[in-house]
Amino acid sequence: MKIAVCAKQIPDPALEITYNGGNINRPDEQVLDDTDRYGIEVALQLKEKFDAEVTVISMGSLGTEKGIQQALQMGPDGALVLEDDSLSGSNSLMTANVLSELSKKVEADITIFGTESTDGYSGVIPQQVSRMLGVPCISYIKAVDIDESVTLTRQTSTGSEKVVMPSNCVLSVTAGGVEPRYPNFKDIMAAKSKPIERISIADINYDAQQNLEFVDIKDVSTTKQGEKIIDEGEGFQIIIDKLKELKAI
Amino acid sequence: MKTLIIGEVVDNKLSSGALEIVTKANDLGLDYEIVTVGSEESPNIGSESFKNTYMKCSENKLSLGSVADKLKNIIEENTISLVLAPSTYVGRDLIAFLSVDFKSSQISNVINFEIEGESVITSNSINGGESEYNSKISSPNKFLLIRPKSFEEAALDLNINFETVEITSEDPEVFDIFIEEKTGPQLEDSKIVISAGRGMVDSENLSLVQDLASKLNAAIGGTRAIVDAGWMPYSQQVGQTGKTVKPDVYIALGISGATQHQVGMKDSKYIIAVNKDEEAPIFQIADLGLVADTLSIVPKITENL
Ligand SMILES: Cc1cc2nc3c(=O)[nH]c(=O)nc-3n(C[C@H](O)[C@H](O)[C@H](O)COP(=O)(O)OP(=O)(O)OC[C@H]3O[C@@H](n4cnc5c(N)ncnc54)[C@H](O)[C@@H]3O)c2cc1C
Numbered sequence: 001m002k003i004a005v006c007a008k009q010i011p012d013p014a015l016e017i018t019y020n021g022g023n024i025n026r027p028d029e030q031v032l033d034d035t036d037r038y039g040i041e042v043a044l045q046l047k048e049k050f051d052a053e054v055t056v057i058s059m060g061s062l063g064t065e066k067g068i069q070q071a072l073q074m075g076p077d078g079a080l081v082l083e084d085d086s087l088s089g090s091n092s093l094m095t096a097n098v099l100s101e102l103s104k105k106v107e108a109d110i111t112i113f114g115t116e117s118t119d120g121y122s123g124v125i126p127q128q129v130s131r132m133l134g135v136p137c138i139s140y141i142k143a144v145d146i147d148e149s150v151t152l153t154r155q156t157s158t159g160s161e162k163v164v165m166p167s168n169c170v171l172s173v174t175a176g177g178v179e180p181r182y183p184n185f186k187d188i189m190a191a192k193s194k195p196i197e198r199i200s201i202a203d204i205n206y207d208a209q210q211n212l213e214f215v216d217i218k219d220v221s222t223t224k225q226g227e228k229i230i231d232e233g234e235g236f237q238i239i240i241d242k243l244k245e246l247k248a249i
Numbered sequence: 250m251k252t253l254i255i256g257e258v259v260d261n262k263l264s265s266g267a268l269e270i271v272t273k274a275n276d277l278g279l280d281y282e283i284v285t286v287g288s289e290e291s292p293n294i295g296s297e298s299f300k301n302t303y304m305k306c307s308e309n310k311l312s313l314g315s316v317a318d319k320l321k322n323i324i325e326e327n328t329i330s331l332v333l334a335p336s337t338y339v340g341r342d343l344i345a346f347l348s349v350d351f352k353s354s355q356i357s358n359v360i361n362f363e364i365e366g367e368s369v370i371t372s373n374s375i376n377g378g379e380s381e382y383n384s385k386i387s388s389p390n391k392f393l394l395i396r397p398k399s400f401e402e403a404a405l406d407l408n409i410n411f412e413t414v415e416i417t418s419e420d421p422e423v424f425d426i427f428i429e430e431k432t433g434p435q436l437e438d439s440k441i442v443i444s445a446g447r448g449m450v451d452s453e454n455l456s457l458v459q460d461l462a463s464k465l466n467a468a469i470g471g472t473r474a475i476v477d478a479g480w481m482p483y484s485q486q487v488g489q490t491g492k493t494v495k496p497d498v499y500i501a502l503g504i505s506g507a508t509q510h511q512v513g514m515k516d517s518k519y520i521i522a523v524n525k526d527e528e529a530p531i532f533q534i535a536d537l538g539l540v541a542d543t544l545s546i547v548p549k550i551t552e553n554l
């Protein structure tokens with residue numbers, strides 16, 4: 001079994017995001033999107049059971065490759081990454097085109113994603129890739145049960161349902177379904193010697209186009225001049241009075 | 250502009266997300282039809298005012314790929330240029346599949362849009378709702394995922410007159426279908442919503458929230474942190490990856506106020522927040538903020554109501 005698993009590098013979420021035109025400014029040092037840790041964990045559990053080969057795939061400006069290292073530290077065998085200046089400001093379809101080609105390059109049977117990235121959160125790339133690859137998409141997975149076969153529990157709008165993992169498919173994994181492992185010192189050192197193959201757009205079959213034109217970004221953050229009261233024992237009464245005033249009771 | 254709205258059948262009716270889009274489509278005077286997806290026998294989803302096709306799927310199959318194939322035909326045959334779907338699980342899968350078929354990227358998290366000639370100008374919320382991003386789409390096919398609660402729900406007389414298309418396919422089998430029980434007031438339509446965060450300290454303390462909610466006839470929500478921790482089912486998560494609510498009163502108990510949470514509740518009419526940390530970001534959007542310990546204040550409110 002061969003598995004491709006996504007790792008997106010994003011600006012450290014603790015820092016403020018700034019934009020240049022319509023694009024997020026990406027510092028040289030980017031970190032692994034936490035959302036991808038869940039997909040990587042699923043890939044590693046499959047690797048342990050089925051002796052699968054796990055390759056991290058990623059697109060975007062590579063910089064110091066810190067995020068890629070963080071992904072490899074968890075346990076994948078290597079990485080295939082694509083950096084190309086022409087891809088900056090990619091729409092989801094362009095990204096999906098690249099990721100589906102990377103999945104093909106590693107001949108993946110299973111390609112694993114997060115459900116949505118922290119910075120982009122278009123939340124459609126896994127489904128797009130499955131359509132491009134012509135394989136089923138098992139989206140919004142919230143639990144994984146690995147036996148001789150693999151049973152995936154999907155989150156649905158009304159509850160959940162189960163699906164047996166097909167031998168060839170795309171998965172998207174929600175946060176919280178599995179517990180991502182933490183690398184120890186040995187894992188961190190071992191990651192440094194794992195192979196990272198770097199390719200460019202000329203090495204893949206790329207035919208997506210930009211159909212979205214950036215118009216502008218407006219700051220619409222609201223900070224209200226609300227009241228802030230430090231509770232000195234009567235706080236409950238202040239809330240009750242307010243609820244009465246609002247006719248909520 | 251010829252438009253297709255994708256709706257779902259929820260409790261035998263057309264989903265609220267679709268009805269919200271209908272309002273906007275009517276405002277803009279769009280020429281639209283609706284395709285509804287579901288597995289129920291004879292739902293009330295038809296209307297005199299638009300054409301409705303029902304894609305009836307087996308609930309035991311993962312058939313959205315096959316639904317997308319059929320949608321593709323409808324879009325081509327009727328030369329539809331604008332396709333709108335609510336940002337739900339089903340909506341996201343279908344719009345993603347179609348965007349590949351028509352080689353035209355979708356836009357997610359759309360909160361408003363306008364027509365400009367043959368183009369569509371969209372506003373979508375980014376960065377946890379702190380910024381609004383405006384784009385123009387001029388490609389022949391345009392695919393938009395609309396955030397819930399962006400528009401008011403249209404009031405329509407729904408009936409059972411629609412065309413049914415049975416979806417049969419070789420798609421993966423689905424089993425052990427579990428429907429979460431819905432009890433008490435629902436998040437989407439309650440006038441009061443009380444949400445809990447990690448500041449309720451322990452899952453057992455959620456009974457305090459429950460007691461208060463019963464007295465106020467309020468729906469209960471939560472942050473992703475406590476949903477991930479298993480304190481509450483996902484259906485009660487409020488925020489970017491959960492539900493969007495706009496009640497008259499939103500009470501946030503022990504919630505830090507991460508942007509991903511704010512985006513799901515900041516448009517509530519009145520926000521009350523209780524947090525022991527004076528600097529918690531939730532206070533920036535609260536109308537009334539109490540710097541207090543949830544565990545001591547919540548039972549006192551309930552007792553004195
Ligand atoms: C892609 C993505 C999507 C996300 N989607 C969502 C989403 O849909 N919804 C969502 O909610 N989050 C979402 N998150 C997570 C979000 O970033 C926050 O991590 C989460 O909202 C924090 O939940 P919390 O406020 O319960 O916990 P914390 O951030 O841990 O805050 C707990 C708060 O409780 C206070 N507190 C502690 N003890 C007490 C006490 N005794 N009395 C009073 N106050 C107390 C603390 O001061 C603190 O402010 C998402 C994150 C990502 C990356």
Ligand SMILES: Nc1ncnc2c1ncn2[C@@H]1O[C@H](COP(=O)(O)O)[C@@H](O)[C@H]1O
Pocket residue numbers: 006007008009035036039057058059060092095099112113114115116117118120121122123124125126
């Ligand atoms: N540039 C990228 N490199 C690797 N994986 C990505 C990239 N962009 C998106 N993904 C994957 O696709 C998922 C959905 O992303 P998004 O559509 O941005 O919400 C993410 O959780 C990642 O797993």
